[in-house]
Amino acid sequence: xxxxxxxxxxxxxxxxxxxxxxxxxxxxxxxxxxxxxxxxxxxxxxxxxxxxxxxxxxxxxxxxxxxxxxxxxxxxxxxxxxxxxxxxxxxxxxxxxxxxxxxxxxxxxxxxxxxxxxxxxxxxxxxxxxxxxxxxxxxxxxxxxxxxxxxxxxxxxxxxxxxxxxxxxxxxxxxxxxxxxxxxxxxxxxxxxxxxxxxxxxxxxxxxxxxxxxxxxxxxxxxxxxxxxxxxxxxxxxxxxxxxxxxxxxxxxxxxxxxxxxxxxxxxxxxxxxxxxxxxxxxxxxxxxxxxxxxxxxxxxxxxxxxxxxxxxxxxxxxxxxxxxxxxxxxxxxxxxxxxxxxxxxxxxxxxxxxxxxxxxxxxxxxxxxxxxxxxxxxxxxxxxxxxxxxxxxxxxxxxxxxxxxxxxxxxxxxxxxxxxxxxxxxxxxxxxxxxxxxxxxxxxxxxxxxxxxxx
Numbered sequence: 001x002x003x004x005x006x007x008x009x010x011x012x013x014x015x016x017x018x019x020x021x022x023x024x025x026x027x028x029x030x031x032x033x034x035x036x037x038x039x040x041x042x043x044x045x046x047x048x049x050x051x052x053x054x055x056x057x058x059x060x061x062x063x064x065x066x067x068x069x070x071x072x073x074x075x076x077x078x079x080x081x082x083x084x085x086x087x088x089x090x091x092x093x094x095x096x097x098x099x100x101x102x103x104x105x106x107x108x109x110x111x112x113x114x115x116x117x118x119x120x121x122x123x124x125x126x127x128x129x130x131x132x133x134x135x136x137x138x139x140x141x142x143x144x145x146x147x148x149x150x151x152x153x154x155x156x157x158x159x160x161x162x163x164x165x166x167x168x169x170x171x172x173x174x175x176x177x178x179x180x181x182x183x184x185x186x187x188x189x190x191x192x193x194x195x196x197x198x199x200x201x202x203x204x205x206x207x208x209x210x211x212x213x214x215x216x217x218x219x220x221x222x223x224x225x226x227x228x229x230x231x232x233x234x235x236x237x238x239x240x241x242x243x244x245x246x247x248x249x250x251x252x253x254x255x256x257x258x259x260x261x262x263x264x265x266x267x268x269x270x271x272x273x274x275x276x277x278x279x280x281x282x283x284x285x286x287x288x289x290x291x292x293x294x295x296x297x298x299x300x301x302x303x304x305x306x307x308x309x310x311x312x313x314x315x316x317x318x319x320x321x322x323x324x325x326x327x328x329x330x331x332x333x334x335x336x337x338x339x340x341x342x343x344x345x346x347x348x349x350x351x352x353x354x355x356x357x358x359x360x361x362x363x364x365x366x367x368x369x370x371x372x373x374x375x376x377x378x379x380x381x382x383x384x385x386x387x388x389x390x391x392x393x394x395x396x397x398x399x400x401x402x403x404x405x406x407x408x409x410x411x412x413x414x415x416x417x418x419x420x421x422x423x424x425x426x427x428x429x430x431x432x433x434x435x436x437x438x439x440x441x442x443x444x445x446x447x448x449x450x451x452x453x454x455x456x
Contacts, residue, residue, distance in 0.1 A: 018213050018229045018243045023152045023445060028235035034149055035158060037209050038142045039165035041105050044198040045135050046169025048112050051195055054177030054302060055188045057288040062185060067409040069121055074285045074405035076125045080132025082398030088137020089391015096215055097145035100137060102206040108134025109199025116192035136398060140390035147378040148212045152445050156328060160320035160371035167312035167367055174306040214383040217246045256385055257392055265380050268437025272373060273397030275431030279424035280366055282404030304356055311360035315368035323375055327442040329435050332372035336432035338365030340425040347421035379441040
C-alpha cells in the first residue's frame, strides 16, 4: 500500500487511540526536532561524563594524586548517577518526562560550572556527586520520552539515533581535552566551565519539547495530550480522528518491577546494565591515564583517545541499521560479544598502532551495544512503569560504574592492563548472555497490550 493510500485510510478511520495515531505517522519534522532537542541534552551529558577522564589525567600530574584519589574522582559521579537515575525515573512517571529532563540539565550544568572553582579533592568530589545526580536522571528519561513518540516501525532506530548523540558529546569532551586541558594549569577549570552549558539549555528543553502523550493520558490531562498529537499530525499533513478517553491511572511504584511476570525481564535488564557499565566506564574513564602511564605524553594520550572516540559514530550507525533488521536482542548480543573481543584484543595490544586499532574496535562495538540497550530498555515495561523501570535499571548499572574505576588500580597491580581489559571482556560476555532474558518487541506497539503479549 502506498504512503498516500495509508494516510487516506488512517485519516478516515472512525476512531484510533492517540498512541495509534502517533504510530501511523511518518517520521516528520517534529520527530526530528524532538530527537535533536533531546540529543543535544544527551550530548551535553556525555561531554560532562567524558571530561572527567581528561581532568583526571591532568590532575594526576598537577595535584600529585594517588591512584586511590583518582579512582574516587572517577567514581563519585557515578554514585550520584545511581541515585539520580532511580529518582529521575520515579519522578518522570509522576510529574512528567519533559519536566524531569529540564531539571536534570539545570542541576548538572550548574554543578559542572561550580566544579571549575574546586579548591581541593574534597570539594571536587562534592561537585562531581552533584553533577552525577543530574546526569543519572537525564538519560533514561530522555530515551523514554523519545521512544513514546517514535512510530513503531522505526522506534528502535530513532532511539539509537538519540543515543548516537553520546558519541558527539564524548567527541566534544575529547576535543576539549586535547585543545584546552593540557594548555595551562587552569585548563581543566576551563573545561568544566564549558561544561556548564546544560544549565542554559534547560530553558530550551522546558519551552520547546513536547510532553509524552502517554504520560499525559495516564494523568488525565486530555487536552494537553490531544494538542501534542495534533502537533505531530499537522507536521505530517494527516487529519486528526477521534480518540477514546483512556482511564487515568497511578504509577504502580518500583515494587511492580519484581512482580510475577515482570521479574525475569527486570533481572535480565539489570544484569545487562551492570555488565556494560562496568566494562565501559572502567575502560574509558581510565583510558587517557593508562596511556600516560604507558609512556604516552599527555597531549598524545588525548589525541589517541580522540581517535578511538571517533569509532563510536559508525558503531551507532550499524546498530541503528541492524536493530530493525535483526531485532533488539540479536543486535544487542552481537555488539556485546564484539565488545568482549575488542577488550580482549586491547588487553594484548603491543605498540601504538595495535593500541589505536584495538581501541577503535572496542569503541565501535561498545557504543553500538549502548545504542541497542537504550532502544530496548523503554520497551521492557508498560507506560505507567516505563520511566521507573528504565531509571531503576540505569541506577543499578551505575553501581557497576562506581565499582569499575575503583577496581582498576588493584587489577593493574595484580596483572597489568592485560588483566584489566580481560576482566572487562568477561563483563561484556556476562551482559551478552543476559540479553536473552529480555523481550523482543521489534515491530510491536509501545503500549500496555504489547508489553503483556511479550510476557506470555
